[in-house]
Amino acid sequence: EPEVTQTPSHQVTQMGQEVILRCVPISNHLYFYWYRQILGQKVEFLVSFYNNEISEKSEIFDDQFSVERPDGSNFTLKIRSTKLEDSAMYFCASRGVRGNTEAFFGQGTRLTVV
Amino acid sequence: EDQVTQSPEALRLQEGESSSLNCSYTVSGLRGLFWYRQDPGKGPEFLFTLYSAGEEKEKERLKATLTKKESFLHITAPKPEDSATYLCAVHSPTGGFKTIFGAGTRLFVKA
Numbered sequence: 001e002p003e004v005t006q007t008p009s010h011q012v013t014q015m016g017q018e019v020i021l022r023c024v025p026i027s028n029h030l031y032f033y034w035y036r037q038i039l040g041q042k043v044e045f046l047v048s049f050y051n052n053e054i055s056e057k058s059e060i061f062d063d064q065f066s067v068e069r070p071d072g073s074n075f076t077l078k079i080r081s082t083k084l085e086d087s088a089m090y091f092c093a094s095r096g097v098r099g100n101t102e103a104f105f106g107q108g109t110r111l112t113v114v
Numbered sequence: 115e116d117q118v119t120q121s122p123e124a125l126r127l128q129e130g131e132s133s134s135l136n137c138s139y140t141v142s143g144l145r146g147l148f149w150y151r152q153d154p155g156k157g158p159e160f161l162f163t164l165y166s167a168g169e170e171k172e173k174e175r176l177k178a179t180l181t182k183k184e185s186f187l188h189i190t191a192p193k194p195e196d197s198a199t200y201l202c203a204v205h206s207p208t209g210g211f212k213t214i215f216g217a218g219t220r221l222f223v224k225a
Contacts, residue, residue: 004157031211042217043158043201048210056210091157095211102148103213105157 002026004106006092012112013082021077021109023092031095032075033103034067036060036088043091049075082113116141116206118216126222130191135219137202138184145211147185149178150201152218158201192223 005024013019025032034046048055049067064080075094079086089110093103117140127133139147146165150158162171164180171178175196177188187200199218206212 033210033212035213043213043215045212045214048212050210056208056212089155093213102146102160102163104160105150107157108155110155 002104004092004094004104006090006106006109008109009107010110010112012114015084015113016081019079019082019111021079021090021092021111023075023077023106024073025075025092025094026096026104027073029094029096029104031055031103032067032069033093033095034077035091035093035105037091037108038088046077046090079111082111084113087111087113116204116214118202118204118214120200120202120216120219122219123217124220124222126224127189127192129193129223129225132188132190132192134189135187135200135202135221136184137187137216139202139204141204141206141214143207145205145207147180148203148205148213149176149185149187150203150215152199152201158215161200189221192221194223194225197221197223 007022032049037043047057047061066078068076089108091108092106095103119138121136149161152158162178167182169180175190179186199220201218202216203213
């Protein structure tokens with residue numbers, strides 16, 4: 001069964017360092033997303049990406065965040081200068097052709113900023 | 115503003131004790147209501163999509179129903195392996211079709 005794959009599963013980084021979280025969405029999907037979940041809190045939307053550009057971004061997704069789809073398969077989230085409060089689980093998701101279909105989520109990357 | 119509210123926050127059941135989880139939503143033009151299961155440290159796992167009031171979907175011990183204002187996830191004769199957080203979500207009708215999640219109901223099923 002097709003699945004969304006995320007790497008690494010766990011990343012520890014020093015405050016101020018740059019991190020890149022990687023995702024391989026389901027192959028025929030067209031909509032791509034990043035979400036984050038701080039421990040014990042809701043899953044929160046960060047950004048959506050369609051047709052090689054950002055469709056929507058939340059208030060959380062400020063200038064330190066960027067997304068890229070460098071080739072036909074990978075979808076990355078870059079955090080330029082990490083802060084302690086960026087520590088969270090980051091989930092990638094993808095969705096098929098129609099706008100109202102369900103999104104499928106990866107298993108997440110646990111980011112710990114020390 | 116689009117909102118999803120789930121209740122109860124936590125639910126403890128004995129094995130075999132059936133119950134229901136509630137999800138109420140406020141969204142300008144429903145484009146699908148979704149139920150996910152989330153195990154600790156894992157990503158949300160898709161369970162059901164409901165599109166219109168009156169619709170029902172079933173999978174093993176779970177049945178999801180939808181009205182104009184809320185959805186229920188009924189759990190019949192639960193087993194310990196059903197213990198997880200159950201998330202309700204809707205799609206925002208804005209351009210990116212982002213998924214808006216509720217805070218979830220943590221279900222504990224004791225043998």
